[in-house]
Amino acid sequence: MDLILTTFGTYLHRSGELFLIKIDNTTQEISSRKVRSILITIGASLSTDAIELAIEKNIDLIFLDKFGDPYGRIWHGKLGSTTAIRRQQLRIADTEAGFQLALAWMVRKIDNQLDYLDSARQKRTRLSSSLTESIEKLTESRNKIAALSGTLAEMRSTIFQLEMKAAKLYWQTINLLLPESYRFEQRSRRPAQDEFNCLLNYAYGVLYGVVERSCVLAGLDPYVGFIHTDDYNKQSFVFDLIECYRIWADESVVNLFANRQIKQNLFDKLHNGLTLNQDGKAVLLNSLVNFLDEKIHYNRRQVQRREIVQLDCHHIANQLIDKNQ
Structure with missing residues (x-):
């Protein structure tokens, strides 16, 4: 627990x-x-x-x-596994191999989004036309990203433009799934400008912790990223890898609205936005933790969602070791 x-x-x-x-x-x-x-x-x-x-x-x-x-x-002061993993991670960070690895995670993120929107389309038939249009456009962006090649230095501008276009479309579509009184104008952070973004930002924060823990236990360096820049004290690898799992936070938060669990009294107003209060944090964390603990089918196994992160991190570490041999 x-x-x-x-x-x-x-x-x-x-x-x-x-x-x-x-x-x-x-x-x-x-x-x-x-x-x-x-x-x-x-x-x-x-x-x-x-x-x-x-x-x-x-x-x-x-x-x-x-x-x-x-x-x-x-936590304990011992890094997981062998230093060979972190050496190889650093070695390929600026190469096409590193870029393609992170690119696959970005494509996986959009695939997750497409699956979620398709599931929503089946449940919310009145939105079928709008969701179908969004799915088609998002698929186009997904395919363009998947077709990229080269190094990050060569493709940085292109990939972020494509990713921003896909993200804008995705959030516009997610907005349709929310009650009208809780719809938002755009993504906002620190502080959020609306209830949805307030919940989503907090959920992402919890998810960062799950991904970082899995990285360290697998011997991966959270600070050596492939797409996100290695700014001082920035866990750029976590920012890269979390793309695969953001959908869990998205779905968990949308479910809270769909189940009518969100009320105005869960938020406190700031002079420039909103923040979750004690009751709001309890509602979100209870829902998100239960969602992460739920077992789903993955690679011919029934595992908790949070366990998927650890399995993926060990797989990435093994890939890096194999490349080093």
């Missing part, structure tokens, strides 16, 4: 092999054997004993800011 601390004033500490969660005058005991990760939002505190227990049990602690972006984490 993921232990999620969203209540202001929460104190996490330890008693033997148990985590103790204290909120005001109530204390809850949770066995460390049941915990996979601990997500901590603003306003919570924890003891060094709790941190020690988490490290002993290989439980990573992830700290999220008010927008849902991870700003820090604590």
Whole structure:
């Protein structure tokens, strides 16, 4: 399970092999054997004993800011697997091999979007015409991206233009799936300008944490990307790879609106946008965690969605090792 601390004033500490969660005058005991990760939002505190227990049990602690972006984490200090993986990752980063690898992830993202829109078309027949038109146009963009070749230096401008065009069309189409009162003008971040983007940004932040963890456990360097630039302290590889899994956040958030779980009282107004409040974070995180824990068919196996990220990372690491031999 993921232990999620969203209540202001929460104190996490330890008693033997148990985590103790204290909120005001109530204390809850949770066995460390049941915990996979601990997500901590603003306003919570924890003891060094709790941190020690988490490290002993290989439980990573992830700290999220008010927008849902991870700003820090604590876990064991040993990198996964062999350094040969990271050397090869760095070696191919600026080559066509690296570019094609990341390009495949971008194509996979659009394939996921196409599958989702096709599923929505079957369920929402009144939108069939609009969704069909969007699917056809998005397929054209997908095919153009898939046909690219060369290195990132040669194709950077082209790929980002195509990706932006596809993204604009996709979000315009997602907008049709939302209740009219919650439709948005465009994607917005830090802070979001509307309820949908507020939820989506927070969901992406949680997903970043899942992808980063899987990268490190597989021996991949989160900071050596193939398409996103290697700016100082920027996890560019995570930004590359997360493209494969963004659809899970998209679908989870759209489902919240479709199931009428979103109310105005889940948000706090900022002077320049919106942020999720304590209740809003609880609603989103409960839905997203359940969605990530759901088992689906993948490569002839039934696995949790979050496990797919780890399987993919190990596959990528093995590919890099094979290229190095």
